[in-house]
Every structure is written in C-alpha cells, then in structure tokens.
Amino acid sequence: MKKGKKAILAIAAVVVMGMAVIPASIVASDNGDNAQSMLPFGLGDAEKISFNLKELGNNIAPLGNTGNVLITPNSPEDDMLPAITKDGNGNIVVVWSHKISTLDGDFGLAYSTDGGNSWNSNIIEADGFQYYADIGYVTGSQYDEISGTFDGLWLICLEQINEAANLWLITDVTAPDTYEGYALTEGSLPGATYACMEDNAYYYEHSFNYAGPVNFWIDDDQGMVQGWMLFWWAADLSGYVYNWDAESAIDSAPAQDPDMACIHDSDPAWTTDDFFYTVAQHNNEDNGRAEIVYKRCVPNDEDDIEFVDEQFYLDKGDLYDAAHPNVVASGDNVAVVYMKNDNTFGSWDVVCKYSHDRGQTWDTSVVAGDPAINEEYPAAYMSGDTLFCAYVKEGNLYLVKSEDGGATWGEPKQINDQDGTVVAEENCVDIHSGGIVWTDNRNGDKDIYYAPLPAAILNVKSISGGMGIKATVANTGTEDATGVAWSIDVSGLVFVGGHTEGTVDVPAGGEATISSGLVFGIGPGTITVTVGGTTKTASCFILGPLVLGVK
Structure with missing residues (x-):
C-alpha cells in the first residue's frame, strides 16, 4: 500500500x-x-452488550406541535449532548448522554413516530460509563456492496472507564429488543473525548476493500494528543479500518469538537461524487488560540484523512479565536458555522463560511454579531439553498434562516418558550430536518428539550357557498406560507367550474381566502379543497350558479 x-x-x-x-x-x-x-492491536474479545431499557415515559407536544417538548421526563440526573436524526420510516430519533456521576453514565434514546407530537423516552443502561452518544441513519443497500450492507441507525458512544467505545445497531427503533450493542475492548480508544457520527456516512475504504459507516473520534491513540481518528466499519462487522492524522500536512492536534457532513450522488457505484467534509477545532499551542481545521475526504482519491488533497485552516488568527465548528452540506453547497471573538469587545459572534462549489471557493457572512453579547455554540442544518442556524444568546436559543446558502440571513426567532433556560455549553444544540434539540435547565437539572423546525402549518378552516365556493385557509405555524398551490374540485352534475386552481400566500398566524369563481350545475355535489397537501371536503347542493347547503 x-x-x-x-x-x-x-x-x-x-x-x-x-x-x-x-x-x-x-x-x-x-x-x-x-x-x-x-x-496485534490488543483489541480482542469484543463483547455483545447486555443492557437494560429504563423507560422514562411518554410526553405529548403542545397543541399544534409548536412549543417545547421535554424529551427526558422523570430524569433527575443530568442529560446533555443531544443529537437528532430521522430513520427510513420517518421516525424522529434523539440520543443524548445521561450522566449519573463522574464515574457512571449511560445514554438516552427517544423516538417519535408522529412527527414530534408524542415521544417515547428511554435510558439504555449497561456496564461502564457510556458517554458522548451520536447517531446517524445510513442506507448501505443503495450502494455497490463490498463487505455486506446495513440499512438503519448506526450509534456510537465512548466508554470512558475502559477508554473504549460501544457500537449500537438499530434497524427498528420502535422495537428495543432488536437493538444490538457491541463493546470494543479496554484501551481501544485511549484518551478519547469526542465521538461523531452523521447521516449518510457510508463509504468505501479502498485500501482494505471495506464499505460501511464511517465515524470520527478525537483520542490519544498512535502517539497523538487529542488527534483525529476515523473508523471505517465493514457493514457486515467483518472488520474495520482506522486511520489517523499524524499531522504531516497540517497541525490539527490537540483537537476538539469534530464534525462531518456527507455527500453522495444517485449512482450506486463508488465515485468521486461520494465524499465527506470534516472539521474540528484545533487548539494552537504556539499562540494559545483556537482555529478551525477543514478537510474534504474523497475516498476514491484518498481514504487516509492525513493525506487528503483539500485541507487547510478555514479560519485562524493570532489575535482571536475561531471555535466549535459545525459543518453541513447539500448538493454542491457546504457551510461551516462557528464562534469567533474578533470584535471590539472580544465577545463571541456566530460566523458562517459558505461555498457553492464543494469548497473550492469560500465566502463569509455573520449569522449573529452583537458585539456586546456572546452568541455561542451554533448548530446548522442545510437542504438545497436553505440553511438554518441555531445558537445560544443570554440563556435563550435562537434560530435564523438563510435562503441563499449562507450569504444572507433573516431575523432570529427565539425557540425556547421559557426565558433564560438554555444551557450554553459545547454541543448543547443539534438541528435536523426532524427538529431542534437542546440542553435546558428549567427543571433544576439538565434536561433535553425538542421543538420542530419553524414551518407553515396550513389547514382549511371553512368552506362556504353562495355564488361559487370560498374556502378560508389558516396558517397556525410560525413561518409564512408563500406560493402554496391550491385547488377546489366539485363533483356531481357540474357544467362549469368543476376544477379551479391557483397559489396563495398565508402569513404565519393569519388567514387567506381562496375562491372557485363561477360554478354552474344541478343537483347534489361534493366539494374537495386541497391546499399544500391539506384536504377538506364538504357536501352541497348546486342550483344553477348557486352552491347551497354547504356542510
């Protein structure tokens, strides 16, 4: 090799x-x-984990799923480091670290089968000190098979007492008796402090002909001091490869707060369009400053993270810190949000580096820049050109949206519905298409709370007749609905106006009226109003141009 x-x-x-x-x-x-x-590694005798499922209970979201939901009910211990994803069935899944004492801890797992309206929350209890759980959904069946395949949730966590790691495979989150856990042996991750797993992190490791999930650790292995370590797992658990950054190209250690973002094309073959971005905070021991290290790994070209072609400091300086990066990507777009303290007061701002060409060129925008107040610990989610960033400011969680890939930003909205309760600490927030999770202390200890992403929630409030048909559309969500397609269909003996369609704008918390125009017919009929996927029906009697008895 x-x-x-x-x-x-x-x-x-x-x-x-x-x-x-x-x-x-x-x-x-x-x-x-x-x-x-x-x-030999000295990693023999990995064991299948025997675990106990401790049920915390169920919780229901406020009416309309627009408020905050406690994910960790009946948990007097501290819960922290939340991570959120969705599985292939659309279930929202949240994991977190459940700290009992300095020497004892487990991880929690909650899931919602109804879009965040109700939650089933549990603690996965096992021997040792499970910590820093992270999770991603992978679909190995969509790629060329190399070493088996796996579709499901791939969950990793540190096992701090033994300086090792645990791996959990979950193909049906609603059936805990099917969860499989495996414990790597003592010393397999010496000094490990961080674990990172992401959705779609499924790649081909060419050097040893393995394909499966990839995850990112920070540890002290191979002579490193808090260095970069990647595990490339075979999907069938026949083996794994690990490689690390010995810093021949760039100083990356000591490091903290690693993150990944994964990109694939629709071709099942492994190509240069299957790649992932990695970032981490590097603590520069020469000047005492934090800086952001960036690497893009294209496994078809180079699968060793130390030697990838594209690696550099995304932000660094002798007079300021750049810290706690979070990377997201969609198509050719990639964005990194992080904290930076280069303003006059030395307070933290949230900054975004963004690229529309896979990281070949970069621009910078300010997400949140009040020079007198700390804005901290950002997390992001990207879909197409839409980019959400959540961050903590004065004990509150704010969400702000960009519709141009990070170039410009809208007005921030507060997410927590009780002031001053958000715990500002590393990785206290995570965000996904499934919603937002964060660490909150409103109950006296650290808990995990959930809120959906702001969205327009449309419903057809009423249908009325007369000269034609009118329908009132209400938006009970927190986002304006713009350009939403609608249609009004009338079945029965209808000669004119049986189908009408158009688009409508409905402001958040507001209403709008849509109308069919002239309807002409005779006899009983059924009205079907559809707005943005929401449908309401009513019966009526049509008498020439009049639509009567709508109910």
Missing part, C-alpha cells in the same frame, strides 16, 4: 482480532521488515 499508516481490525461474531499495518518509523517491526509491521 502507498503509505501503510492504517490499521485493520477483523471481527468474527463477537470476538475481535486485529492486525496493524504501521510504518517502521512509528512501530518497530518484529520481523525486521522495514516496509510494514504486522502487529
């Missing part, structure tokens, strides 16, 4: 045996071969 700085682990059932391929300059070869050294 080209560089040899990789490690491969083979797994049979629940027993793990490993062989490393490491340059002689790093680990001396036992057989005198200067090209490579085949050494």
Whole structure:
C-alpha cells in the first residue's frame, strides 16, 4: 500500500482480532521488515452488550406541535449532548448522554413516530460509563456492496472507564429488543473525548476493500494528543479500518469538537461524487488560540484523512479565536458555522463560511454579531439553498434562516418558550430536518428539550357557498406560507367550474381566502379543497350558479 499508516481490525461474531499495518518509523517491526509491521492491536474479545431499557415515559407536544417538548421526563440526573436524526420510516430519533456521576453514565434514546407530537423516552443502561452518544441513519443497500450492507441507525458512544467505545445497531427503533450493542475492548480508544457520527456516512475504504459507516473520534491513540481518528466499519462487522492524522500536512492536534457532513450522488457505484467534509477545532499551542481545521475526504482519491488533497485552516488568527465548528452540506453547497471573538469587545459572534462549489471557493457572512453579547455554540442544518442556524444568546436559543446558502440571513426567532433556560455549553444544540434539540435547565437539572423546525402549518378552516365556493385557509405555524398551490374540485352534475386552481400566500398566524369563481350545475355535489397537501371536503347542493347547503 502507498503509505501503510492504517490499521485493520477483523471481527468474527463477537470476538475481535486485529492486525496493524504501521510504518517502521512509528512501530518497530518484529520481523525486521522495514516496509510494514504486522502487529496485534490488543483489541480482542469484543463483547455483545447486555443492557437494560429504563423507560422514562411518554410526553405529548403542545397543541399544534409548536412549543417545547421535554424529551427526558422523570430524569433527575443530568442529560446533555443531544443529537437528532430521522430513520427510513420517518421516525424522529434523539440520543443524548445521561450522566449519573463522574464515574457512571449511560445514554438516552427517544423516538417519535408522529412527527414530534408524542415521544417515547428511554435510558439504555449497561456496564461502564457510556458517554458522548451520536447517531446517524445510513442506507448501505443503495450502494455497490463490498463487505455486506446495513440499512438503519448506526450509534456510537465512548466508554470512558475502559477508554473504549460501544457500537449500537438499530434497524427498528420502535422495537428495543432488536437493538444490538457491541463493546470494543479496554484501551481501544485511549484518551478519547469526542465521538461523531452523521447521516449518510457510508463509504468505501479502498485500501482494505471495506464499505460501511464511517465515524470520527478525537483520542490519544498512535502517539497523538487529542488527534483525529476515523473508523471505517465493514457493514457486515467483518472488520474495520482506522486511520489517523499524524499531522504531516497540517497541525490539527490537540483537537476538539469534530464534525462531518456527507455527500453522495444517485449512482450506486463508488465515485468521486461520494465524499465527506470534516472539521474540528484545533487548539494552537504556539499562540494559545483556537482555529478551525477543514478537510474534504474523497475516498476514491484518498481514504487516509492525513493525506487528503483539500485541507487547510478555514479560519485562524493570532489575535482571536475561531471555535466549535459545525459543518453541513447539500448538493454542491457546504457551510461551516462557528464562534469567533474578533470584535471590539472580544465577545463571541456566530460566523458562517459558505461555498457553492464543494469548497473550492469560500465566502463569509455573520449569522449573529452583537458585539456586546456572546452568541455561542451554533448548530446548522442545510437542504438545497436553505440553511438554518441555531445558537445560544443570554440563556435563550435562537434560530435564523438563510435562503441563499449562507450569504444572507433573516431575523432570529427565539425557540425556547421559557426565558433564560438554555444551557450554553459545547454541543448543547443539534438541528435536523426532524427538529431542534437542546440542553435546558428549567427543571433544576439538565434536561433535553425538542421543538420542530419553524414551518407553515396550513389547514382549511371553512368552506362556504353562495355564488361559487370560498374556502378560508389558516396558517397556525410560525413561518409564512408563500406560493402554496391550491385547488377546489366539485363533483356531481357540474357544467362549469368543476376544477379551479391557483397559489396563495398565508402569513404565519393569519388567514387567506381562496375562491372557485363561477360554478354552474344541478343537483347534489361534493366539494374537495386541497391546499399544500391539506384536504377538506364538504357536501352541497348546486342550483344553477348557486352552491347551497354547504356542510
């Protein structure tokens, strides 16, 4: 192989045996071969985890699913570090760290099968100290199979007492008896402090011919001090490869707060259109400043994170800090939001670096820039050109939207419905198409709360007759509805006006009226009004140009 700085682990059932391929300059070869050294990892005997499901209970969202929902009811311990995703059935899934003491902890998992209106919340109890849970949904069946396939939720977490990690496979989140957990052996992730898993993080590791989920750690392995470590798992658990950043190209350690964003095309073949972005905070020991390291990994070109072609400091300076990055991507768009304190007062602002050409060129915008107040710990979600950014300011959680990929931003909206309760700490917020989750202390301890993304919620409030048909459309959501398609259909003996269509704008909290115009017919009929996917029907009697008895 080209560089040899990789490690491969083979797994049979629940027993793990490993062989490393490491340059002689790093680990001396036992057989005198200067090209490579085949050494055991000391990661044998991975065990299937026996766990207990502790039910926290169920919670219901406020009417209309527009308020805050407590995800961690009946949990007097601290709950933190929330992460949110959706599975292939549209279920919203939230995981978090459940800290019992400095030496004991588990992770929590909650799911909603109805779009966030109701929640089933649990703690996954197991031996050790499970911490920093993160989760992503992957669909391996849409790619060329290399080493098995897996469709489902891929969950990782640190196991701090043993300096190791746990892996959880979930194909049906509503059936906890199907959850599978595997514990890697003691010392497999020495000094690990961060775990990162993302949706669609499923790639082909060419050097060892593995395909499956990829995740990002920060640890002290391979002589690093809080360095970058990537695991490339075989989907069938036949093995995994790990590689790390020995910093031959750029200083990236000590690092913290890693993040990934994943891109694929529709072709099942593995191509250069299958790639992922990585970012992390680098703590520069020369000037004491935090800075943002960026790397784009295109596995078809280079699958070792140390040697990828595109890697540089996205932001750095001797007189300010750039910290806590969060990267998101959609199509050719990519954006990184982070904290920066280069203003006159030295307070934190939220800044966005954005690109519309896969990171080949970059521009900068300010998401939140009050120079006298800290705006902190941003998290983002992107779909097409639409970009949401959530951040904490004075104990409140704000959400702001960009409709041009990060170039300009709208007005922020407060998400928490009780002032001053949001806990401002690293990774206290996560955001996804499924909604927003955050750490909140309104109940005296740290809890996890949920709110849906602001959206227009349309319903047909009423249908009336007379000369033609009119319908009142209400928007009970928090976003304006613009250019929404509508139609009015009348069945029965109708000669004129049986179908009318158009578009309508409905402001948040407001109403609008749509009209059919002239309807001419005779006899009983049925009216069907459809607005943006919402439908309401009514019966009527048509007498020439009059529509009577609508009910």
